[in-house]
Amino acid sequence: MSHHIVDFKNVSFRYPDGTEALRGINFRITHGESVGVVGANGAGKSTLLQHMNGCLMPTSGTVTIGDLTLTRKTRREIRRKVGIIFQNPDDQLFMPTVFDDVAFGPLNLGMDEESVRERVRKALSMVHSLDLRDKPPHHLSSGQKSAVAIASVMAMEPDILAMDEPAANLDPKSRRSLITLLKSFRHSKIIASHDLDLILDVCQRCIVIRDGTVVADGPSAEILTNRTLLEENNLELPLSFQRR
Amino acid sequence: MTFDTLYFDIGRLDRLSYRDTFVHHLDPRAKVIATMLFLFTVISFPKYEVVALVPFFLFPVLLMTIGEIPVWFIFKKVMLVSPFTIFIGIFNPLLDTGTVAVVSGIPVSAGFISLLSILLKFTLTISVALLLIATTSFSGVCHALRRLGFPALFVSQLLFLYRYLFVLMEEAMRIIRARDMRSFGSRGTGMKVSVRLIGILFLRTVDRAERIYYAMLSRGFQGDIPSLKKYHIASIDLAFMATTIAFLVVFRFFRVTEGIGRVVQGLFA
Numbered sequence: 203m204s205h206h207i208v209d210f211k212n213v214s215f216r217y218p219d220g221t222e223a224l225r226g227i228n229f230r231i232t233h234g235e236s237v238g239v240v241g242a243n244g245a246g247k248s249t250l251l252q253h254m255n256g257c258l259m260p261t262s263g264t265v266t267i268g269d270l271t272l273t274r275k276t277r278r279e280i281r282r283k284v285g286i287i288f289q290n291p292d293d294q295l296f297m298p299t300v301f302d303d304v305a306f307g308p309l310n311l312g313m314d315e316e317s318v319r320e321r322v323r324k325a326l327s328m329v330h331s332l333d334l335r336d337k338p339p340h341h342l343s344s345g346q347k348s349a350v351a352i353a354s355v356m357a358m359e360p361d362i363l364a365m366d367e368p369a370a371n372l373d374p375k376s377r378r379s380l381i382t383l384l385k386s387f388r389h390s391k392i393i394a395s396h397d398l399d400l401i402l403d404v405c406q407r408c409i410v411i412r413d414g415t416v417v418a419d420g421p422s423a424e425i426l427t428n429r430t431l432l433e434e435n436n437l438e439l440p441l442s443f444q445r446r
Numbered sequence: 447m448t449f450d451t452l453y454f455d456i457g458r459l460d461r462l463s464y465r466d467t468f469v470h471h472l473d474p475r476a477k478v479i480a481t482m483l484f485l486f487t488v489i490s491f492p493k494y495e496v497v498a499l500v501p502f503f504l505f506p507v508l509l510m511t512i513g514e515i516p517v518w519f520i521f522k523k524v525m526l527v528s529p530f531t532i533f534i535g536i537f538n539p540l541l542d543t544g545t546v547a548v549v550s551g552i553p554v555s556a557g558f559i560s561l562l563s564i565l566l567k568f569t570l571t572i573s574v575a576l577l578l579i580a581t582t583s584f585s586g587v588c589h590a591l592r593r594l595g596f597p598a599l600f601v602s603q604l605l606f607l608y609r610y611l612f613v614l615m616e617e618a619m620r621i622i623r624a625r626d627m628r629s630f631g632s633r634g635t636g637m638k639v640s641v642r643l644i645g646i647l648f649l650r651t652v653d654r655a656e657r658i659y660y661a662m663l664s665r666g667f668q669g670d671i672p673s674l675k676k677y678h679i680a681s682i683d684l685a686f687m688a689t690t691i692a693f694l695v696v697f698r699f700f701r702v703t704e705g706i707g708r709v710v711q712g713l714f715a
Contacts (some may be wrong), residue, residue, distance in 0.1 A: 298588075306671075340613070354665070358665060358666070
């Protein structure tokens, strides 16, 4: 259990159209750490997250999850360890009912019926959405969709959780309960977001990326109070620091 | 009917399947098989057959009544798709002009009979197909097909078609609204713009498909969509299928309408 480590070494990625999205990214996240990834639009945050479980493969450099190096062969194994929650819950919820959707992962892991039901029940009650069990995803509100999307990933019991803009589309109350929820997870977490207050609340460490490189990496309390650094990256001080 | 109301109406068929009646409780596989047999039987009639088709309405009417499905709702849906069939048969009376009967002095051409037959077959098949979904839910039908041995790829395609129909329509609705807000009068709503909008919709769909595929891979997708629901064929399902088959055989091979007519004539004679 002591090696839920994410290690990016010199990771570069170029999209087929020639856009260089990542240029030599380096960082290492140790067991149980929560890390926020911030940066301007188009800085490469989402691309970075998609490297965590091999949706994208680095053009050069290596990604290591635990003791496995990401290759086409280890991809499937790595996907069990890393749960990614994508930005748009509509992309994440593809099954006809909430229950089927949350059960999709565990069933693919080849679990038997009883344990699948148990997992689904646990995951849904974790996000307080057990009542939504039999609803089709297209009849849910955005907040409910996000909650179910999280449950669908949690049901796989991943070691590491990666989230892309988890609080986008959420009303303040849902956002608050998401923050409480995230704080209660003891997983290693990587959260890409523009919501700096959320990062400040949930993550002890923060990485700033610009044009596909890491420009700052340190404790959130330091980085998110550095006005010049933030403004250079199209960001601003978290609202909680802006009160005069 | 505008695009918006059409969109909000489409979820209704789905919601009808949440009801709790005898028909809803039948095993989806039994209903799928019964529906297929029904469709094949109706289609198997020759093209001038009208009278023998009428008794088949008993099946949808029973389903509708026991399943508590509103008649108007199904009727409207049938009307919505009817232009396709009407165009298939509309020229029959002109092409097939041989007189087959004379009703109160007006000659009836064979084409009219075949048009009527096409319309009856169409109404029967479409309404029963709609009723199958309204009493089983689309996903129920898909899982039943999978259990009956249909290929996994085909079934997952169907499931996705249904799941993303709503998302696609929302996407289209947003694009159309954005266009309408910035086009004044007939400007900007012409063919040329619409063609481009469809192109954009297509590109967005491709992007989305890729994101969905990533999300599926992230959760261990290996080519088949698993399902937990265990269905058990109960004796009630077998009874339902047996009754349906008996009903179909009798109505297909015996002249039921004629028989009823004789009995009624006998009563009055």
